[in-house]
Amino acid sequence: MKTLFEKVWDNHVVAREEDETLLYVDRCLIHEGSRHTFDTLQERGLAVAHPDKVFAFSDHYIPTDPRARAGGVANLPDPEIRNMIELLERNTDAYGIARFGWGDARQGILHVAGPELGLSQPGIVLVGADSHTSTHGAFGNLSFGIGSSETTHVVATQTIWQRRPETMRISIDGTPGFGVTAKDIILAVIARIGIGGAIGYAIEYAGSTIARMSMNERMTVCNMSIEAGGRAGMIAPDDTTYEFLAGRAFTPKGAAWDAALAFWRTLPSDPDAKFAKEVALDAGSVVPMVTWGTNPEQALPINGRVPDPDRETDGERRGEYAKALAYMGLQPNMPLGEIAIDRVFIGSCTNARIDDLRAAAAVAKLGRAVVPAWVVPGSVSVKRQAEAEGLDRIFTAAGFEWREAGCSMCTAINGDQLAPGERCASTSNRNFQGRQGPGGRTHLMSPAMAAAAALRGRLVDVRELGGRN
């Protein structure tokens, strides 16, 4: 009796030595930040073993300002940023690697555009030069982020050495209430188990709530597995998965599709498979969540208050909370709904898919943004779909700024960033100190909650605004 993780793992064992396994890698995703990998390949004169199994995306450094995007790479003012984008172009050309870059209709964040292309298939091992590669596990595969040395090893050998992680099942059942999204559920999970709670584990998300989720929602959940420390996050493939995959550029067609489908249906964990650790969450009890501190476990329901370090019994935690409040410029015990914000960012590999933009637009149409608010689609394809549905016009009519696809202010390395001290309601995945720019302050939340914050200029319970239902 095997878990989904064990089935995928066992199917990819090339060799074993002592306590490590040499695993075969089916797909490797890279981006402009993968320069150190190419530097090493060149220094050592190494070849890429299977260029057709490596896929490159321009996302981290590409500008999202429509004017900069229209101007072309050569006109980018910052020479270091321009160099990163041009390096990826030169390196992928030199090694014959497919690139979804500037001007390409398939360009986007690797964890948004990759699944759209059908690269993320059930049963495979997929690695990415980015920690949020856990996103792809939503399709029932083993996907995880790796550093540049491991990426070099993967592209040179098509394999990776791994110590086998333990398995953890997080069962989520019940019906989420109005205004509660996949983002709120994963923030509630991380608040419960902590940012180190899944270190050493591959997580499988299961339960009726997960089964009812769309692929976009499942990707949001798996995306933040790394924020709980998990090696990977996975969800059993089902008809929702297969409907999403059918007909995409890199999915099998015809008889090959039928063969693949028959295999994919064998992948879900066997009914009596054992997990090393079990966690359960009632989705019906989850309230829209926001983070108040400087890591993703420091999250609370929006109707709560900023914690008071003096009331913490755990000495270590007391110190951490005090430091977090000092950085965030917050007072103990203040209602979260009274925190005034300076900016809003709707985007990132966590929450820039079409469902996310629909949810944000449904709120945006209820009023007008009173602070600068950006909407950054996760891919060109998401942008075009949103425009076909008129979402861009809803956003711009409500005073939001409609931008081009990329990572933008989630990771703040393309020039999109907060000024020191600025406070941002953000749909991204990390609220670390300085993550959105030196001195910037981040509150993580869902797209609907971020749009609501834009209308009110403060954190607010989206359920107070009414709207849908």
Next chain:
Amino acid sequence: MEPFTTLRGIAVPLDEANLDTNQLCPTRFNKVPKGPRFRDILLHDRRFNADGSEKADYILNQAPYRQAVIAVAGRNFGVGSSRETAVFGLMGFGIRSVIAPNFGDIFYNNSLKNGLLPVRLPGATVEALLRQLLARPGATMTVELEAQAVTGPDGAQHRFEIASLSRKRLLRGLDEIAHTQEYAEALRRFEQEQARAFPWLAS
């Protein structure tokens, strides 16, 4: 990779939990090629003011710690990004081993690939080491990989666990790609079998 056998020298107490990769290397430095610039990139925004001047009160800017070769830190060290620049920063500063109760998974692996030894010790042991180091600035420690032992400033030894193949690679400074290439025949058989059983994945 440079072999790691025994490391003896000044240990810096980074008495803080959750030192994430954004603290170790702010993302704007991810585009820097591996090299000497990383000495000043480690914990940059903790060490330097916006005008580039040093923050005198930050521990790494204090005299004995500029020569630190070991860091002792709180739990969840290196959580966050997969960017290896967090490791380049530590190595660039001269730190070859970090001791903490636990580590971000990707950071841990990245460290092993660069000859930086991450040592997991129980929380209470790390806490005791931090107290000793804070009480005696500039105190030295020893990390021995062969014996899998850390010796604190008080002379007490603490054994640690590390996966055996990773340990062997570090001790000998083995090149991982060359090592993997010894499995060329197993890899060829795997690819043949995959092409037969899962033809939609084959090249």
